[in-house]
Structures are given as C-alpha cells and as structure tokens.
Amino acid sequence: MRSLSYAQAIREAHAQALASDPRVFVIGQGLWSPWYAGASLEDLDKEFGRERVIDSPVSENAVTGLAVGAALAGMRPIVFHPRMDFMLLAMDPIVNQAANWSYLFGRGVPLVIRAAINRGGEQGAQHSQALHAMFMHVPGLKVVMPATAFDAKGLMLAALDDPNPVMYIDDRWLYASAGHVPESAYHVPIGAGAIRRAGTDVTIIAISWMAAQAALAAEHLEAEGIRAEVIDLRSLKPWDAELALASARKTGRVVVADGGWRTAGVAAEIAATIAAEAFDRLRAPVERVTLPDAPAPVSRAEELAYYPDAAAICAAARKAMGRRRQEAA
Numbered sequence: 001m002r003s004l005s006y007a008q009a010i011r012e013a014h015a016q017a018l019a020s021d022p023r024v025f026v027i028g029q030g031l032w033s034p035w036y037a038g039a040s041l042e043d044l045d046k047e048f049g050r051e052r053v054i055d056s057p058v059s060e061n062a063v064t065g066l067a068v069g070a071a072l073a074g075m076r077p078i079v080f081h082p083r084m085d086f087m088l089l090a091m092d093p094i095v096n097q098a099a100n101w102s103y104l105f106g107r108g109v110p111l112v113i114r115a116a117i118n119r120g121g122e123q124g125a126q127h128s129q130a131l132h133a134m135f136m137h138v139p140g141l142k143v144v145m146p147a148t149a150f151d152a153k154g155l156m157l158a159a160l161d162d163p164n165p166v167m168y169i170d171d172r173w174l175y176a177s178a179g180h181v182p183e184s185a186y187h188v189p190i191g192a193g194a195i196r197r198a199g200t201d202v203t204i205i206a207i208s209w210m211a212a213q214a215a216l217a218a219e220h221l222e223a224e225g226i227r228a229e230v231i232d233l234r235s236l237k238p239w240d241a242e243l244a245l246a247s248a249r250k251t252g253r254v255v256v257a258d259g260g261w262r263t264a265g266v267a268a269e270i271a272a273t274i275a276a277e278a279f280d281r282l283r284a285p286v287e288r289v290t291l292p293d294a295p296a297p298v299s300r301a302e303e304l305a306y307y308p309d310a311a312a313i314c315a316a317a318r319k320a321m322g323r324r325r326q327e328a329a
Contacts, residue, residue: 001180002180002181002182002183003149003178003179003180003181004149004153004178004179004181005039005149005175005176005177005178006146006148006149006152006170006174006175006176006177006178006179007038007039007040007175007176008039008040008149008181009149009150009152009153009181010040010041010152010153010156010170011039011040011041011042011044012153012181013152013153013154013156013157013160014026014040014041014044014078014156015044015047015048016157016185017076017078017156017157017160018044018047018048018052018053019048020185021076021160023074023075023076024052024075024076024077024078024160025051025052025053025054025070025075025076025077025078026041026044026052026053026054026077026078026079026080027054027056027063027066027067027077027078027079027080028054028055028056028063028078028079028080028081028082028114029055029056029057029058029060029063029080029081029082030055030080030082031044031045031053031054031055031056031080032045032050032053032055033055036082037080037082038172038175039175040170040175041053041080060081060086060087060088060089060090061089061090061092061093063079063090064079064087064090064093064094064113065090065092065093065097067079067093067111067113068093068097068098068101068109068111071098071109071110071111071165072101072107072109076110076112076160077111077112078112078114078160079111079112079113079114080114080116081113081114081115081116082116082118083116083118083127084115084116084117084118084129084130084131084169085118085126085127085128085129085131087113087115087131088131094113094135094138094141094165094167095138095141097109098111098113098140098141098165099138099139099140099141099165100140101140102140102164103139103140108163108164108165109164109165110160110162110163110164110165111165111166112156112159112160112165112166112168113165113166113167113168114156114168114169114170115131115167115168115169115170116169116170116171116172117129117130117169117170117171117172117173117208117259118172119171119172119173119209119259119296119307120173120303120307122298122299122300122303123296123298124295124296124297124298125295125296128296129295129296130171130259130260130261130291131260132145132167132169132207132208132236132260132266133236133258133260133261133264133265133266133269135167135169135237136236136237136239136266136269138237140164140165141164141165141166141167141237142159142162142164142165142166142167142190142191142235142237142238143166143167143169143235143236143237144158144159144166144167144168144169144190144234144235144236145169145170145171145207145208145233145234145235145236146170146174146188146208146234147174147206147207147208147209147211147212147232147234148177148179148211148212148232149177149178149179149180149181150179150180150181150182150188151188151194151232151234152170152174153181153186154186154187154188155168155188155190155234155235156168157185157186157187158187158188158189158190159190161187162190166190167237169208170208171208171209171259173209174208174209174212177212188234190235190238191235191238191239191240192234192235192240192243193231193232193233193234193235193239193240193243193244194231194232194234195229195230195231195243195247196211196214196215196218196230196231196232197215197218197228197229197230198229199218199227199228199229199230199251200227200229200250200251201226201227201228201251201253201321202221202226202227202228202229202251202253202254202255202317202320202321203228203229203231203244203247203248203250203251203253203254203255204217204218204228204229204230204231204254204255204256204257204313204317205231205233205244205247205254205255205256205257205270206230206231206232206233206256206257206258206313207232207233207234207236207257207258207259207266208259209259210257210258210259210289210308210313211230211232211233211257213257213308213309213310213313214228214230214232214257214310214313215230216310217310217311217313217314217317218230220310220314221314221317221318224318226317226318226321228317229247229250229251231243231244231247236266239270241273241277244270244273244274245273245274245277245278248274248278248281248282249278249281252281252282252283252284253282253283253284253317253320253321254271254274254282254286254287254320255286255287255288255289255313255316255317255320256270256271256286256287256288256289257288257289257290257308257312257313257316258270258288258289258290259290259291259307259308260290260291261290261291261292261293262288262290262291262292262293263293265290267288267289267290268288270286271286271288274286284319284320284321284322285320287316287317287319287320288316289308289312289313289316290308291306291307291308292306294306
C-alpha cells in the first residue's frame with residue numbers, strides 16, 4: 001500500500017485539482033516558501049505556474065475577499081492562511097459574505113479556506129491559536145479537520161467539489177505523520193465520522209491531532225483492560241452526531257478530546273448533545289480533554305503542561321471508568 005505523509009497528501013490533492021480543473025487556483029501567503037507551507041504545497045508554483053499558485057502580500061482580508069469574488073465569478077479558489085491566528089483579519093469576507101451569500105441570494109460560494117494551526121514550538125499566544133470552534137458556530141460554513149493522510153487528501157478534494165464555503169483546518173503537528181493514500185482522486189464525505197478502533201468500555205471522540213492522540217491512548221488503555229472505542233469526527237460542521245450517539249449508548253462512558261479551549265468549545269457542544277440525547281444510557285458524566293482557558297505559553301516547560309496528549313486522554317477515560325491510578329505505580 002502506498003504511503004504518503006499528511007503534508008504530501010495535501011499537496012497531492014492540490015496537484016490533482018489543479019491538473020483536472022482549470023477553475024482551481026491557490027492564493028495566500030508563503031505559497032512559494034517551504035517555511036510557510038512546507039511539503040503541503042512544495043513546487044506547485046513550478047508545476048502549474050505562478051498565475052495559478054499565487055504568493056500574495058500580507059493581506060488576509062483582501063486576499064480572502066478576492067477569493068469570494070472569484071468563486072462567485074465561477075472559479076474554484078483555495079485561500080491558504082499559514083497561521084490561523086491572522087485569518088481573523090479576514091472575518092468579514094468569511095463570516096459576513098461567504099457564509100451568508102446562499103441565504104441572501106440563493107447562490108453558494110464554492111470556496112475552500114485552508115487554515116493551519118501552528119501550536120507549540122514556543123510561538124506564544126499570537127501564533128498558536130486553534131480557533132475551529134469559532135467557525136463551527138457560523139451557519140453557512142462547513143468545517144473539516146482531517147487527522148490522517150488519507151482524510152487530508154479526500155477531504156480537500158471533497159471541499160473543492162462542494163458548492164458551499166468550506167473551512168479546511170490542518171494541524172502542523174500532523175504533517176509528518178504518514179498513512180495509506182490512494183494515487184487516484186477520491187472524496188471523503190464531509191460530515192461523516194470514522195470509527196478508528198472498536199471498543200465496549202468507553203468512547204473517545206476526538207478531532208485532528210487529538211484523534212491521533214486518542215488512538216495512542218486506546219493502545220495504553222487496552223493494556224489496562226479498558227477497551228476504548230475511538231471516533232475521529234473529521235468534520236465539525238456538520239458533525240456526525242449519529243455515530244457519536246450510537247457509540248455513547250453502547251459504552252455508556254464518553255471522553256471528548258479537542259485541541260481547543262474548554263469554554264464554549266467543540267467538546268462542550270459534543271458533550272451537551274450526548275447528555276441531551278443519550279443521558280439514559282450514560283454510566284458516568286461526559287469527560288472533556290481540552291486546552292485550559294488561557295493563551296498559549298512561550299516557555300517549553302509550560303507548553304508541556306499546557307497541551308493535552310494521550311496521557312491526558314487516558315486519565316479522563318480512567319475517571320469515566322471510575323478508576324484512579326497512582327502516578328508512581
């Protein structure tokens with residue numbers, strides 16, 4: 001089976017879309033720079049020309065507004081924001097224009113807005129924010145967050161074929177991870193979650209990098225006799241509530257793992273839905289594993305405490321199971 005890294009899978013999706021559809025173009029900061037885009041866009045400008053792979057000035061609002069207009073004119077643009085934090089400067093064309101257009105005028109905006117999360121690396125509060133919950137809140141936007149190389153390609157191609165604006169959010173901590181990626185073009189359905197590991201004792205629902213950590217946590221829990229079912233949502237808007245609820249009713253215990261902040265976050269929405277729809281089948285309160293409600297620190301030592309990982313998911317699963325394990329054991 002052919003294996004690609006997560007970043008290479010994103011690049012292949014771009015290359016196949018550019019080759020097959022002359023309406024597709026990519027615009028954003030750092031598209032010609034391996035430092036900004038890494039292997040995810042490497043040499044696409046050389047392959048398809050710089051009139052279709054456009055490295056823009058620092059102009060998040062203008063470039064995103066340009067892409068909205070191009071989509072309305074019949075093009076299929078991909079806007080790349082190499083740091084999600086600064087995409088906030090483009091909130092008007094994203095939230096007020098692209099998301100609302102089909103409701104106002106009966107015509108969708110076929111636009112892919114790609115935003116990268118750059119957590120860690122001692123980058124601090126203004127370069128490390130995971131703002132996906134903010135966009136999950138907006139009607140008219142679709143939001144996807146792939147966790148595997150297979151889904152990174154398939155969700156990008158699905159987003160490009162969607163008649164609505166799609167927020168495609170990727171986490172740089174996943175770029176080096178690798179997995180099976182077919183060479184041919186394919187779609188991963190937007191809104192469909194995936195069971196990564198079957199289990200009967202506790203359900204772990206996760207997204208993006210936390211889905212990868214959930215898979216590691218399930219292996220550790222298996223050694224302790226806890227059979228965890230891992231669900232990778234893949235999409236946040238819409239999200240696969242039916243799959244999550246079916247698993248919650250089966251296991252009776254749920255952990256939601258999200259790489260965003262706790263208050264009013266993705267984990268809160270999922271936990272509330274499960275509590276409302278599957279309360280009679282729950283054996284324990286829904287546990288949440290999230291970032292603390294504080295900006296990202298700069299110190300490496302503080303980062304180790306700030307970002308949750310597989311160990312934090314294991315601890316939450318044990319709590320849901322009514323177990324505690326001495327750290328010294």
